[in-house]
Amino acid sequence: MSATTNTTTLISNLGSLVTNDPSRGSGGPLGLVEDAAVVIEGDRIAWVGTAADAPAADTVHDAQGRAAIPGFVDSHSHLVFGGDRTQEFNARMSGRPYEAGGIRTTVAATRAATDEELAANLAKYLREALRQGTTTFETKSGYGLTVEDEARALRLASAQTSEVTYLGAHIVSPEYADDPAGYVDLVTGEMLDACAPYARWIDVFCEKGAFDGDQARAILTAGKAKGLLPRIHANQLSYGPGVQLAVELDAASADHCTHLTDADVDALAHGNTVATLLPGAEFSTRAQWPDARRLLDAGATVALSTDCNPGSSFTSSMPFCIALAVRDMGMTPDEALWSATAGGARALRRQDVGRIAVGARADLALLDAPSHVHLAYRPGVPLVAEVWRDGVRAV
Numbered sequence: 001m002s003a004t005t006n007t008t009t010l011i012s013n014l015g016s017l018v019t020n021d022p023s024r025g026s027g028g029p030l031g032l033v034e035d036a037a038v039v040i041e042g043d044r045i046a047w048v049g050t051a052a053d054a055p056a057a058d059t060v061h062d063a064q065g066r067a068a069i070p071g072f073v074d075s076h077s078h079l080v081f082g083g084d085r086t087q088e089f090n091a092r093m094s095g096r097p098y099e100a101g102g103i104r105t106t107v108a109a110t111r112a113a114t115d116e117e118l119a120a121n122l123a124k125y126l127r128e129a130l131r132q133g134t135t136t137f138e139t140k141s142g143y144g145l146t147v148e149d150e151a152r153a154l155r156l157a158s159a160q161t162s163e164v165t166y167l168g169a170h171i172v173s174p175e176y177a178d179d180p181a182g183y184v185d186l187v188t189g190e191m192l193d194a195c196a197p198y199a200r201w202i203d204v205f206c207e208k209g210a211f212d213g214d215q216a217r218a219i220l221t222a223g224k225a226k227g228l229l230p231r232i233h234a235n236q237l238s239y240g241p242g243v244q245l246a247v248e249l250d251a252a253s254a255d256h257c258t259h260l261t262d263a264d265v266d267a268l269a270h271g272n273t274v275a276t277l278l279p280g281a282e283f284s285t286r287a288q289w290p291d292a293r294r295l296l297d298a299g300a301t302v303a304l305s306t307d308c309n310p311g312s313s314f315t316s317s318m319p320f321c322i323a324l325a326v327r328d329m330g331m332t333p334d335e336a337l338w339s340a341t342a343g344g345a346r347a348l349r350r351q352d353v354g355r356i357a358v359g360a361r362a363d364l365a366l367l368d369a370p371s372h373v374h375l376a377y378r379p380g381v382p383l384v385a386e387v388w389r390d391g392v393r394a395v
């Protein structure tokens with residue numbers, strides 16, 4: 001180890017370690033090491049191997065045989081919001097009609113909230129996710145839909161995570177209900193100018209009733225011209241142009257991918273765009289599951305994420321999404337774990353997270369279980385016992 005001022009910590013006695021480094025272990029994408037140890041130096045991984053070979057370190061932490069995985073990379077959430085939609089969920093799941101405003105309900109509550117309320121709410125859900133092993137978190141605007149409210153959401157988000165997405169094109173703002181073209185002009189003009197300084201990504205909800213393919217292309221192209229990187233809500237509720245547009249524009253990710261033609265699957269398999277599946281949304285709306293097996297068999301890269309939002313998927317739990325993906329979407333436990341870690345990193349075009357390798361961020365979750373398979377085998381059980389983020393034990 002190089003001599004630096006950073007202190008070193010040896011996490012030893014790991015029953016198993018998922019590295020997502022295929023050069024390790026007995027082959028396979030997870031790079032599984034048994035009886036493992038990790039050395040952290042500052043905020044980075046400095047050494048990975050078997051416990052018997054571990055070098056000395058300034059401090060030693062006994063993991064007591066726990067399994068370790070890279071911290072989850074949750075690449076899709078909507079957590080700058082006010083209010084709550086319990087009644088809407090309860091009515092939907094009880095088969096009762098409900099005159100819900102849907103996203104508009106959250107827009108009104110978000111606009112009415114103070115900065116302090118929105119920031120505290122975001123911090124609460126980020127802590128909740130951290131306790132469940134999530135160490136990298138993307139979140140979006142999209143409940144402001146005015147220049148000031150979208151810029152405010154992104155400013156507040158950027159104080160808490162580096163993965164911030166401008167989603168002024170979530171729905172057409174209620175004020176522009178009769179002038180959707182005028183709203184697209186706003187999203188690609190004054191609103192974009194106000195939001196771009198706080199965001200890394202630009203996103204659009206490409207769906208019937210939201211934005212069509214031509215509008216989505218105009219919005220993402222305008223964002224790219226301002227230095228933002230594209231990602232798309234695509235093919236969630238119906239077939240549509242979103243997935244192919246994502247691949248055409250080299251979007252990092254096409255998110256949802258529930259309704260795919262063979263041509264859509266083929267485009268994902270041959271492009272650089274990750275298919276991010278969000279099973280919390282299908283769970284919470286009793287909708288058809290996305291077919292992960294079909295995508296994987298075609299050769300597409302699949303990520304799993306929570307889509308945490310107060311309307312259609314109010315879970316911050318990556319373990320829950322893993323369990324759903326294994327039970328209902330045809331993924332193996334190994335594939336689901338990879339997609340929730342390395343897959344999420346690919347969907348954010350990050351090399352430094354989602355894997356345990358020398359030089360990567362020291363982000364790990366330790367499980368009260370002998371294997372990562374228990375995340376799907378023991379659904380609903382809070383197995384995450386310790387979380388290390390940026391080299392510091394955070395949980």
Ligand SMILES: [Zn+2]
Nearest residue numbers: 076078233307
């Ligand atoms: Zn979403």
